[in-house]
Amino acid sequence: MNLVRKSLLPAFIVAIICMAVAGATVGQEGVVGAAAGAVIVLLFFASSPLVLGPVTRVSPHLSLLVAMVFFLTKVVALVAIMVVVLDPEGVGKHLDKAALGGTIIVSTLTWTVFQVRAATKSRQPLYDLDSDD
DSSP: OHHHHHHHHHHHHHHHHHHHHHHHHTOHHHHHHHHHHHHHHHHHHHHHHHHHHHHHHHOGGGHHHHHHHHHHHHHHHHHHHHHHHTOTTTGGGGSOHHHHHHHHHHHHHHHHHHHHHHHHHSOOOSSOOOTTO
């Protein structure tokens, strides 16, 4: 959970900056598009540790199976969300697609950079050596 906190705040700040820039350049549609992109990215990335954390603590052997099923579920949900968001007759006419895409790209890169930074700074062992040696 510590890694999530170290990535969530910078990605949230970048999303707010994207919303301000989109609002200044495009207007209300830009703010709505940037907000939708920020929500999509933050929910997509923050949901994994929230779901997988308890599973890993209870049964580390099931964590890979749960992670793969959860990832597949997230991809299907992401496709469904994008179909709804990009529908030109529905929700899509109320948001700017460039602001949506730009916010998704910038927030994803920010999340990834800070996640890598937090993972390299943490002193968590990645494997356990047998003490029988």
